[in-house]
Amino acid sequence: MRTILIVGAGQSGLQLALGLQSQGYEITLMSNRTADEIRGGRVMSTQCMFRTALGHERDLGLNFWEELAPRVEGLGISVAGPPTPQGHPRAVDWVGRLDGWAQSVDQRIKMAGWMEAFEQRGGQVVIHGAAVSDLDFLTRRYDLALVAAGKGELGSLFGRDAARSPYDTPRRSLAVAYVHGLGPRPEHPDVEAVRCNIVPGVGELFVMPALTLTGRADILFWECVPGGPADVFRGITDPSEHLERTLELMERFTPWEYARATKVELTDAGATLTGGYTPTVRDPVGRLPGGGLVLGVADVVVANDPITGQGSNSAAKCAAVYLESILEHGDRPFDEEWMRTTFDRYWQTARHVTKWTNTMLAPPREHLADLLRAGVTLPVVAHRIANGFDDPSGFEDFLYEPEKAAAFLEEARAEAERDGDAAEAEGDGDAAGAGREGAAGNAGPGGGVGEAGPDDDDDGDADGDRDDDDGVVAGKAAAVWSLG
Numbered sequence: 001m002r003t004i005l006i007v008g009a010g011q012s013g014l015q016l017a018l019g020l021q022s023q024g025y026e027i028t029l030m031s032n033r034t035a036d037e038i039r040g041g042r043v044m045s046t047q048c049m050f051r052t053a054l055g056h057e058r059d060l061g062l063n064f065w066e067e068l069a070p071r072v073e074g075l076g077i078s079v080a081g082p083p084t085p086q087g088h089p090r091a092v093d094w095v096g097r098l099d100g101w102a103q104s105v106d107q108r109i110k111m112a113g114w115m116e117a118f119e120q121r122g123g124q125v126v127i128h129g130a131a132v133s134d135l136d137f138l139t140r141r142y143d144l145a146l147v148a149a150g151k152g153e154l155g156s157l158f159g160r161d162a163a164r165s166p167y168d169t170p171r172r173s174l175a176v177a178y179v180h181g182l183g184p185r186p187e188h189p190d191v192e193a194v195r196c197n198i199v200p201g202v203g204e205l206f207v208m209p210a211l212t213l214t215g216r217a218d219i220l221f222w223e224c225v226p227g228g229p230a231d232v233f234r235g236i237t238d239p240s241e242h243l244e245r246t247l248e249l250m251e252r253f254t255p256w257e258y259a260r261a262t263k264v265e266l267t268d269a270g271a272t273l274t275g276g277y278t279p280t281v282r283d284p285v286g287r288l289p290g291g292g293l294v295l296g297v298a299d300v301v302v303a304n305d306p307i308t309g310q311g312s313n314s315a316a317k318c319a320a321v322y323l324e325s326i327l328e329h330g331d332r333p334f335d336e337e338w339m340r341t342t343f344d345r346y347w348q349t350a351r352h353v354t355k356w357t358n359t360m361l362a363p364p365r366e367h368l369a370d371l372l373r374a375g376v377t378l379p380v381v382a383h384r385i386a387n388g389f390d391d392p393s394g395f396e397d398f399l400y401e402p403e404k405a406a407a408f409l410e411e412a413r414a415e416a417e418r419d420g421d422a423a424e425a426e427g428d429g430d431a432a433g434a435g436r437e438g439a440a441g442n443a444g445p446g447g448g449v450g451e452a453g454p455d456d457d458d459d460g461d462a463d464g465d466r467d468d469d470d471g472v473v474a475g476k477a478a479a480v481w482s483l484g
């Protein structure tokens with residue numbers, strides 16, 4: 001029987017451990033926390049997972065919470081327009097239907113539950129924060145050692161791939177709060193959706209339904225431009241103060257979301273998370289001092305900013321690819337060549353996620369703003385963007401190059417004219433009109449935050465965040481300034 005060591009009990013480590021276990025492999029899982037510690041700890045993510053990733057869990061029978069978690073049927077985008085004396089009006093507002101629903105199950109529930117299932121099925125869990133010296137010793141005792149330790153320190157075993165890592169500082173400061181009591185969404189009260197609210201020059205507010213320890217909840221997740229007016233969470237350890245700041249920012253920059261949030265309260269004592277990290281792609285093979293090799297998994301080797309909500313999805317896809325590759329390899333040795341080939345298979349998916357995510361973090365380009373505005377009047381555009389969250393490879397067709405975007409929009413307009421869609425949507429009046437005016441020139445999906453016109457955000461700090469070279473971007477030295 002082949003023996004495999006997996007370090008890290010997160011989305012990728014546990015999914016892979018359970019998948020291999022079900023095929024008769026002898027797996028040792030090393031975790032720096034027990035299931036109870038995970039369950040009783042802080043939230044770790046917003047973990048919204050789309051159809052393909054959920055399918056990988058379902059294939060392994062790991063969809064334990066599928067009937068309990070809210071089904072996310074749509075993905076919506078709002079863009080705040082330039083401020084007026086009355087505040088920030090909404091310039092773009094649309095929702096695209098997902099072809100398959102998404103779900104967010106609090107990782108505290110999922111990882112604790114999966115770890116217990118792994119143990120109940122006879123798996124060996126070692127509670128220990130692995131150090132390089134441990135791995136050096138342990139790799140000799142296993143046929144294969146995998147490091148699935150997320151963005152933790154073991155990542156330093158894997159060299160940074162500079163060609164695939166355009167940033168060397170965190171691009172957003174992250175602030176998450178899980179709440180109960182959010183009111184229904186007036187735009188579409190019957191459709192559960194993830195909503196990305198883009199506030200140029202400030203950041204993005206994601207709002208999404210989830211299942212947490214205390215039942216159905218909603219997540220309020222600010223992605224704040226470092227040094228910008230929303231970058232106000234550093235050093236905050238008191239959850240109530242965290243929620244207060246979240247709501248203050250919502251009232252100021254996304255009043256349409258704040259109107260739903262006046263009665264919210266935190267779900268539990270561990271319902272908040274702050275932090276930030278530098279998006280990094282790494283060499284997949286780590287070489288230990290004693291000569292042993294380890295293969296990096298998911299975030300260890302490809303860590304993208306959560307602005308596109310892809311990390312858990314990618315972790316599930318990575319675990320699925322690695323599982324297949326291990327099974328196919330049979331009894332042959334897991335040498336360096338096999339490790340690199342296995343990672344390359346995963347990179348075929350991960351490269352699209354990385355390209356899209358890094359594009360969203362870059363200063364925006366006009367054609368991206370055009371696409372976002374077009375979502376208001378052209379349902380096919382909203383649909384394509386929304387479903388790109390499940391499979392970002394389709395963005396190659398229209399998102400990155402102005403010529404392709406223009407051709408795509410032309411085709412979408414022609415299609416809408418044939419179907420009568422555009423006329424109908426334009427008849428909606430406000431949203432469509434605002435979409436055409438408000439976001440022009442400075443809104444991009446996510447990236448829009450980088451490039452607002454001069455003092456568009458009226459924050460007195462305009463442009464402070466726009467240029468890495470001006471030294472305003474915080475956290476140069478730290479890849480992870482805190483995640484807990």
Ligand SMILES: Cc1cc2nc3c(=O)[nH]c(=O)nc-3n(C[C@H](O)[C@H](O)[C@H](O)COP(=O)(O)OP(=O)(O)OC[C@H]3O[C@@H](n4cnc5c(N)ncnc54)[C@H](O)[C@@H]3O)c2cc1C
Pocket residue numbers: 007008009010011012013030031032033044045046047048049128129130131148149150151152153154174175176273297298299300306308309310311312313314315483
């Ligand atoms: C604020 C935020 C919001 C996010 N939102 C989304 C989203 O909506 N959708 C989405 O798809 N992704 C999202 N992500 C990303 C997603 O959570 C991660 O990419 C995903 O969890 C990565 O899975 P993983 O298995 O690589 O690592 P992790 O889930 O991080 O698991 C790693 C595990 O290893 C353990 N560990 C670390 N070091 C050691 C050690 N030395 N020894 C033993 N164990 C160790 C850790 O405690 C952890 O349990 C978000 C991330 C953040 C921070």
